[in-house]
Every structure is written in C-alpha cells, then in structure tokens.
Amino acid sequence: MINTIWIVLMAGGILVAGFQCLGLDYSSAEGLVMNPSFVPLTVLTKGLFDSAKASVNLAMGLIGIMALWLGLMKIAEESGLVKLFARAVRPVMVKLFPDVPPDHPAMGAMVMNIAANMLGLGNAATPLGLKAMQELQSLNKVKDTATNAMATFMALNTSSVTFIPATVIGIRAAANASNPAEIIGPVILATGVSTTVAIIAIKVLQKLPKYRMPQVDVEVEGKEV
Amino acid sequence: MFQGVINGVSAIAIPLLILAIVGHGWYKKVKVYEVFTEGAKEGFNVAVRIIPFLVAILVAIGAFRASGALDLITGLLSPLTSWIGMPGEVIPMALMRPLSGSGAMGIVSELINTYGPDSIIARMAAIMEGSTETTFYILAVYFGSVGVKKTRHALPAALLADLAGIIAAVVVTQMVFG
Numbered sequence: 001m002i003n004t005i006w007i008v009l010m011a012g013g014i015l016v017a018g019f020q021c022l023g024l025d026y027s028s029a030e031g032l033v034m035n036p037s038f039v040p041l042t043v044l045t046k047g048l049f050d051s052a053k054a055s056v057n058l059a060m061g062l063i064g065i066m067a068l069w070l071g072l073m074k075i076a077e078e079s080g081l082v083k084l085f086a087r088a089v090r091p092v093m094v095k096l097f098p099d100v101p102p103d104h105p106a107m108g109a110m111v112m113n114i115a116a117n118m119l120g121l122g123n124a125a126t127p128l129g130l131k132a133m134q135e136l137q138s139l140n141k142v143k144d145t146a147t148n149a150m151a152t153f154m155a156l157n158t159s160s161v162t163f164i165p166a167t168v169i170g171i172r173a174a175a176n177a178s179n180p181a182e183i184i185g186p187v188i189l190a191t192g193v194s195t196t197v198a199i200i201a202i203k204v205l206q207k208l209p210k211y212r213m214p215q216v217d218v219e220v221e222g223k224e225v
Numbered sequence: 226m227f228q229g230v231i232n233g234v235s236a237i238a239i240p241l242l243i244l245a246i247v248g249h250g251w252y253k254k255v256k257v258y259e260v261f262t263e264g265a266k267e268g269f270n271v272a273v274r275i276i277p278f279l280v281a282i283l284v285a286i287g288a289f290r291a292s293g294a295l296d297l298i299t300g301l302l303s304p305l306t307s308w309i310g311m312p313g314e315v316i317p318m319a320l321m322r323p324l325s326g327s328g329a330m331g332i333v334s335e336l337i338n339t340y341g342p343d344s345i346i347a348r349m350a351a352i353m354e355g356s357t358e359t360t361f362y363i364l365a366v367y368f369g370s371v372g373v374k375k376t377r378h379a380l381p382a383a384l385l386a387d388l389a390g391i392i393a394a395v396v397v398t399q400m401v402f403g
Contacts, residue, residue, distance in 0.1 A: 005361070006281065006282075006285050009285035009286060009288060009289045010284075010285045010288055010289075012289060012292075012294050013285070013287075013288030013289040013290075013291065013292040013294050014288060014292065016292040016293055016294040016297060017288075017291070017292035017293070017294075020292070020293060040292065040293070043291055043292075044288060044291045044292050046291070047287045047288060047290065047291025047292075048284055048287055048288055048291070050287065051280075051283040051284045051286070051287030051288075052280050052283070052284050052287075054283060054327075055276065055279035055280045055282075055283040055284070056276055056279070056280070059272050059273065059275055059276045059279055060272070063268055063269050063272040063273075064268070065268075066267075066268035066269070066271050066272050067265035067266075067267075067268025067269065068265065068268070069268075070264045070265055070267045070268050070271070071260075071261035071262065071263075071264040071265035071268075072242075072243060072246050072247075072261065072264070073264060074260050074261060074263055074264025074265075075246050075247065075250040075255055075257050075260050075261055075264070076246045076249070076250070077264075078250065078253075078255045078260050079246075079249045079250040079252070079253040079255045080249075080253060081245070081246060081249040081250070084249075126366075127268070127271065129363075129367060130271055130275075130366070130367060130370050133367050133368070133370055133371045134370070134371055136371075137371040137372075137373070140373075143372065143373070144372065144373060144374045144375055145373065145374075145375040145377065146368065146373050146375060146376045146377050146379055150368075150373065150379070151376070151377055151378055151379040151382065154363065154364060154367060154368075154376075154379045154383060155379065155382045155383055155386060157358065157363050157367070158323075158358045158359075158360040158363050158364065158383040158386060158387070159357075159358065159383070159386040159387075159390060160355075160356060160357055160358040160390070162355055162356060165351075165354065165355025165356075168330075168333060168351045168354045168355050169355075171330075171333060171334055171337060171351075172337065172342050172347075172351060175337045175338065175341075175342040176342065177337075177342030177343055178342075178343050180342070183348065183351050183352050183355060184355075185401070186352045186356075186394070186397045186398060186401055187352055187355035187356045189393070189397050190352060190353075190355075190356035190357075190390055190393040190394040190397050191355070191356040191357075191390065193389055193390065193393035194356060194357060194386045194387065194389045194390030194393060195386070196389075197385055197386045197389035197390075198382060198383065198385070198386035198389075201378075201381070201382035201385045201386060202378060202379075202382040205378035205381060205382050206377070206378050208378070211377045211378035213377070
C-alpha cells in the first residue's frame with residue numbers, strides 16, 4: 001500500500017505540474033485561453049530538491065536527541081527502572097500485546113515511548129519508539145513482515161495518545177489566543193476516540209485472512225483441522 | 226492557574242524523567258557515565274539509517290504540494306467535508322496531517338495567523354494537530370529502521386484511526402466552540 005501511495009504522490013505531483021504548464025484559463029471572456037509556461041515544473045523541481053535536503057537536515061538534527069535518549073535508556077535499562085515502569089502498567093500492556101513477554105525490553109521501551117507521546121514530547125518519543133521496534137524485531141520470526149505486536153504499537157503511536165499537545169499550545173500562545181490551553185480538553189476527547197478506533201481496527205483486521213501473519217499460525221491451523 | 230499547571234507539567238516532564246533515570250541508576254550503583262555513552266553511540270546509526278526513508282516520504286509529499294495537486298484535491302473534497310461541519314479552509318490540514326508533521330504545523334500556523342487564534346477554523350486545526358499523528362512518516366521511519374517491508378494491517382488500521390480522529394476533532398470543536 002505504501003508503494004501505491006508513493007507512486008500516486010510522486011507521479012500525481014509531476015503530472016499535475018506538467019498539466020499546469022499548459023496554462024489553460026477557463027475563466028477568460030474569449031473562451032479557453034492558453035498561456036504556456038515552464039514555471040510549474042521548475043517550482044516542482046525546486047520543491048523536490050528542497051524536500052530531499054530538508055530530510056537529511058531533519059535526520060542530522062535527530063542524532064543528538066537520539067544519542068541523549070538512547071544513552072538515558074541504557075541507564076534506565078541497566079538500573080532496572082524500565083522494568084519497574086513497565087510493571088506498573090503491565091495489566092493494560094499485556095492485554096494489548098499478548099505476544100510480547102511482560103519483562104522483555106520491548107515492553108519497557110514501548111511504555112516509555114507512549115508516556116513521552118502523552119506529554120506531547122514528540123522528539124523524545126521517537127528514539128524510544130525506534131528502540132521499541134528493534135526489540136520487537138528481535139521477537140519477530142519473519143524479519144521482513146510486521147508482527148501483530150508491531151502493528152498494534154504503530155496503531156497506538158499513529159493515533160497519538162496525547163494529553164498535552166505542547167507545541168500547538170505554544171503556537172496559540174504566541175498568536176495571543178485568549179486561552180491557549182483551552183484545546184486540551186477537546187484534544188483528549190478526540191484523541192481518545194482515535195485511539196479506541198485504532199485498537200479496535202488493529203484487533204479486528206489482524207484476524208482477516210488478507211493480513212494474516214505468514215507461517216506462524218500453521219501449528220494452530222493443524223490442530224483445528 | 227490551569228495554564229500554569231499545564232505549562233509546569235510540560236516544563237517539568239523531561240528534566241524529571243532524566244533525574245529519575247540518573248538517580249535510580251546511581252541508587253542501583255550503575256556506572257552511569259560509561260553506560261550512557263555506550264547507549265548514546267547508537268544514536269548516530271539510528272539517525273543515519275532513517276535518512277533513505279525520510280527522503281522518500283518528504284520528496285513525494287513535496288512534489289504533491291509544490292505541483293498544486295494538493296489544492297486540487299482540496300477543491301474536490303469540500304462538498305463532502307462541509308457535510309460533517311468542516312470548513313473548506315481546514316481540508317489541507319486534514320490531508321497534510323497524516324503525511325507531514327512540519328507541513329501540518331505550517332498549515333496550523335498559517336490558519337492561526339490568517340483567521341485569528343480564537344476563530345473556529347484555527348481552533349479546529351489546532352485540535353486536529355494535537356489529536357492526530359503523522360501516520361505515513363511514523364510507519365515509514367519505524368518499520369524502515371528495522372527493515373520490515375510487509376506492514377500488513379498497520380496502515381489501514383492507522384488510517385481508520387486518523388479518519389476517526391479528524392472527524393472527532395471536527396465534531397468536538399463544533400460542540401465546544403461552535
């Protein structure tokens with residue numbers, strides 16, 4: 001699916017820009033008028049290069065934060081703090097991730113990632129999330145395919161379990177909103193809806209034959225027949 | 226008072242977490258400095274590993290936006306969105322939110338500046354920003370970092386959640402501020 005979307009975005013963008021080079025004007029009084037120009041394509045090309053450059057800058061900016069959080073996570077791991085933290089929310093996590101052993105480092109990293117997300121600390125959450133994915137991958141038997149645990153973790157992440165949307169509150173405050181923080185209540189409500197839908201969707205969809213994990217459930221099928 | 230508490234929580238969260246980690250490490254007699262640097266070494270590798278995925282996603286979105294294709298889709302969708310109470314001005318936000326975090330942040334800032342922070346359009350965009358995530362970016366980076374190519378049900382489930390989050394943001398905004 002990501003392949004299709006990528007092609008649609010790429011080719012769609014280029015074709016639309018190409019079409020705009022014709023400069024068709026329907027609103028003109030003399031009917032259809034053409035003002036051909038290459039400007040839309042040069043704008044597109046510049047946009048492509050700018051985005052490519054921006055993505056590397058973004059990754060470079062991440063190195064320091066990554067190093068900081070992975071260093072701290074290592075301490076938390078060695079001291080046993082991650083285990084303590086994961087144990088506190090074990091009942092919920094065990095229900096959501098039946099395939100991950102409760103004491104596995106993956107559980108700890110996922111808990112910390114979700115806690116950082118809840119506080120609106122997106123930059124802090126990313127390295128923790130990537131760490132969690134590495135740990136989940138160590139439990140994965142088919143390395144190029146997402147496990148149920150990975151998909152569930154991604155659904156929790158993309159549905160944004162936010163309690164404090166710090167950045168957007170900051171933007172509102174800078175623009176002199178009468179009450180910048182007034183959006184917190186609505187955000188918690190809306191994010192609760194999206195997270196609930198995410199969990200229901202992931203648990204329903206993972207049972208569909210189309211999305212079944214290859215090879216892993218062979219044994220179970222044998223018993224049932 | 227309420228803002229003070231919220232600002233306080235945001236300001237305290239990271240330092241408190243660091244203090245707890247370092248303090249607990251010290252209490253458990255972990256060689257904190259050495260262990261920290263050992264873990265931090267991985268930071269560079271992780272950041273460099275995600276570059277190809279970042280380039281692929283940001284360039285495709287850049288092409289889509291720079292070509293005007295995004296505006297085209299916005300025009301097509303506006304009859305549909307007005308039915309659920311979403312003003313046409315918010316549509317680019319709803320479309321950009323799952324694709325690009327910086328793009329969506331740009332749109333929110335733009336809407337706040339154009340219509341004022343207390344307008345229903347700016348409030349709706351801000352609530353959408355807070356209650357949804359950059360799905361494509363997260364899936365590409367997270368799955369990419371461990372080399373998973375077949376993402377199974379992760380994308381459809383995440384997109385359903387995004388749709389629910391966007392509709393919920395519209396409905397809640399209309400209920401509270403409409």
